[in-house]
Amino acid sequence: MKVVGVVGSTRLQGNTLFLTQEALAVCRAEGLETQLITLADKKVEDCQVCQHCQRQPGTCAQDDDVPAIYRELKTAAGLILASPVYYGSVTGKIKAFIDRIGWLSRSEGRVFERKVGGAIVVGRRAGHLFALHQLNNFFLHQGMIVPGASYWNVALAHEPGEVAADAEGLATVRNFAANLAWLVKKVAS
Numbered sequence: 354m355k356v357v358g359v360v361g362s363t364r365l366q367g368n369t370l371f372l373t374q375e376a377l378a379v380c381r382a383e384g385l386e387t388q389l390i391t392l393a394d395k396k397v398e399d400c401q402v403c404q405h406c407q408r409q410p411g412t413c414a415q416d417d418d419v420p421a422i423y424r425e426l427k428t429a430a431g432l433i434l435a436s437p438v439y440y441g442s443v444t445g446k447i448k449a450f451i452d453r454i455g456w457l458s459r460s461e462g463r464v465f466e467r468k469v470g471g472a473i474v475v476g477r478r479a480g481h482l483f484a485l486h487q488l489n490n491f492f493l494h495q496g497m498i499v500p501g502a503s504y505w506n507v508a509l510a511h512e513p514g515e516v517a518a519d520a521e522g523l524a525t526v527r528n529f530a531a532n533l534a535w536l537v538k539k540v541a542s
Contacts (some may be wrong), residue, residue, distance in 0.1 A: 354541055355386040356431035356533065359422070361447025364437075365393045368475045368516035372508055372526050373435045376473060379530035380431070385537060388429070390422055392446045400452040406460040419453045426454065431469040431537040432497070433530075434488045438476030443484045451491045458495055466496035469536045473526055477511035500536045502529035 358377050362369040370391065377387040395418040405414035413420045426432060434451065436443040458464045472488030474481050485505055492499050506529045508522025509515075516522065 354430040354537055355388060355428060356380045356433065356537060357388045357390060357426055357429040358433040358435060359426075359447070359450070360389070360391045360393070361434065361436040361444045361450065362391070363393050363444060363446060364513065365391060367437065367513050368508070368510040369435045369437045369473070371514075371516050372473050372475055372522070373433060375523060376433055376435075376526050376530035376533075379527050380534045380537075383531065383534035383538070385431070385534055388425070390425070392450060395422070397446050397450050397453070399449045400456060402456070406457050410460040411457060413453065413457060415453075419450060420457070422450075423454050423457050427464050429468065430541060431533055432465070432492075433471060433473060433533070434491065435473040435475075436484055436488060438474060438480035438484050441480035441483060443474075443487050448487070451488070455491060455494065463496055465492075467540065468497050469500065469533055469540060470495075470497040471499050471506060471529055471533055473506045473508075473529070475508045475510050475516055475522070477509070481505065481507035498536060498540065500529065500532035502526070502532060
């Protein structure tokens with residue numbers, strides 16, 4: 354059983370990556386295989402709603418990195434989507450990404466349904482809950498199961514590395530990851 358963490362930050366070495374790595378480390382400690390995917394170094398175009406995927410299920414007319422990542426996500430039992438807060442919301446890159454994989458999943462009969470998923474958000478001051486809801490709404494729309502934690506899966510930071518000082522945020526993300534791993538194993542049994 355595999356859990357894939359997708360980091361929607363535009364930074365290759367930022368706080369969102371750090372938190373996602375922490376969550377995946379907990380999943381590995383719980384006996385699950387993990388994979389980390391960063392979107393910062395990937396080409397992710399906006400969805401054109403061209404309906405190509407509906408006519409040819411599981412395929413996309415756009416030539417970028419999304420179809421390959423989507424194929425990888427289909428093999429996962431658990432999915433973590435992580436984003437920093439940009440102007441009170443998720444990054445444009447992860448928003449485009451979930452639009453695209455949502456359409457692709459729909460074209461193949463909702464491939465993520467009854468899998469486990471959850472979001473992680475990091476930001477400087479505000480916008481955490483809105484961004485968290487944006488990502489969690491993707492999971493709910495796809496019919497996925499979203500585990501809770503000891504608080505909302507958010508942490509405070511601005512400059513790279515600052516998130517390591519947010520003890521409550523780290524504890525929450527680790528608790529979320531433990532619950533996600535537990536749920537992945539329960540759903541698989």
